[in-house]
Amino acid sequence: MTGHNWARNIRYAARTHHQPSNMDELRRLVAGADRIRAVGTGHSFNRLGDTIGDLVSVAGLPPAVALDRDRGTVTVAAGLRYGDVATWLHAQGYALANLASLPHISVAGAVATATHGSGQTLGNLATAVAALELVTADGDLLTVHRTDPRFAGMVVSLGALGVVTGVTLDVVPTFDVRQYVRFGLPRAALDAALGAAYSVSVFTGWRSSRLDQVWLKQRADQPPPPADWLGTVAADASCHPVPGMPAENCTAQLGEPGSWHERLPHFRLGFTPSSGDELQSEWHLPRAAAVEALAALDPAAERIAAVLQVCELRTVAADGLWLSPNHDRDSLAIHFTWIGDPAAVTPVLAEVEDRLAPFAPRPHWGKLFARNPAATYPRYEDFRILLGEFDPAGKFRTDELDRYFPRD
CATH class of the missing domain: 3.30.465.10 (Uridine Diphospho-n-acetylenolpyruvylglucosamine Reductase; domain 3)
Incomplete structure (x- = not known):
């Protein structure tokens, strides 16, 4: 276990790090702690998972x-x-x-x-x-x-x-998937593109009126996109979504069939995902507001592009989970992979959040954001009550949790 997150923008404040090897050891550790938090692979970009108490990884438990x-x-x-x-x-x-x-x-x-x-x-x-x-x-x-x-x-x-x-x-x-990459999607065709395959990701650098790349992940038994698909051009070589990064880090493209787990992710398990030196933010908005929300960001396009590595647009279906950003609404997720410079990124991040505010954005809980999203969750109060029932002494709480879910 390391003392920082994957992107190295967070150095954990925990006084002690633990990786128990069995369940009894973990249970004794949790029962005896005054403050404790679980840490996974460290792919969060904020301090929601940090603590001034004990930090514990369950990666050492039997891999059942x-x-x-x-x-x-x-x-x-x-x-x-x-x-x-x-x-x-x-x-x-x-x-x-x-x-x-x-x-x-x-x-x-x-x-x-x-x-x-x-x-x-x-x-x-x-x-x-x-x-x-x-x-x-x-x-x-x-x-x-x-x-x-x-x-x-x-x-x-x-x-x-x-x-x-x-x-x-x-x-x-199990099922097989083929992955195709297309270039130069007209903004007006975004909604059609997002619904065109089993899984779709659209990438932009906010430097053009067109969207740079569309990654179509189709079940292998479906026909490939036609040559003139939505006014785009087919990639003739494998790509990475971040300009300048090696395509060998990414899953196979060009319509080569492969199993679901080797196509649905963008990145291969044995390689460094994305660029590594980065910050990330993401907001989920109502799917129906996609075009209007992107238009709201257009006046900030130059400022966004100056500190951006890539922006990804994806859709997520509605669900009933209380703190899911997709609770009760089909969503468009707007994800920003920023350069690794907090001083330069923070004011732009704040502007993006302000411009998206009319659309009741819900942030990805593991990314960087500033506004408290509580008002956008209909079951917020129910979760706050659940917190009090499960953790009345605040053993699992952090400063950020207290900020989003104040105690009575």
Whole structure:
């Protein structure tokens, strides 16, 4: 376990770092701590997961994976990475419906922050959760299932209710995907493009009236896009979404068929994802407001481009999870990968947030944002009550959690 997050913009303030090797050790650790937080693979860009107390990783627990073919689920150790789970699952003939762009992230961390892939009919990764196992504040081991009335508040929980040790996920039969990249999408064709394949990502540098790249991830049995698809040009070589970065880091393109876990992510498991030296922000808006929201950002395009590596546009289906940015609304996610310069990025980030404010934006919980998003969540008060029930002494709380969910 390191003392900083993946991007190195956060150095953890924890007094002690732990990586227990068994459940009894973890339970004793949680029960005896005054302040404790779980840390995953460190792909968050803010201090939501930090603590002045103990920081604990569950990556040292046994890497258990159990497939239940009758129920159509797989139960995995929470510290496992999605890429490792996916490789195992594919070998058994099964798949997850969707994956994030990075297969490097831990299952528990991604679920707790509603991390997502793309697809207008596909929910974020937390929507695949059928059950959770967690160590609560007193060291007890609790399993909660989808039928529990608290479940919708416990899946995307920001690590605030306990240390998650196991996650049960819905699975589907394995499938193959072909990936195509297209250049120069007219802005007016954005909505059509976002619904054109199983999973779609659109990239822009905010330097042109057209959108730079469209990554279409189609089931392998679907026809390829026609030569003149939406006024774009087909890539004739593999690409990286960040200009100047090597394409070998990315999953195979040019229509080459491959299994779901080797195409749905943008990046390959054995390579450094994205550029590494970066900051990230992301806001989720109502899908219906996509064109209007992008137009609201146009006056800031030059300032955005000056501190931007790439911006990605994706769709996420609505769900019922209380703290999901996609709660009760189909969403457009606008993701910014900034340069690694906080002083230069912060004022631009604030301007973006101000310009998007009329659309009730909900930030990705693991990225950089400034506004408290509480007012945009209809079940906010219900989650705050749940926090008090599970953690009355504030064992899992942080300064940022206190800011977003003040205590009574």
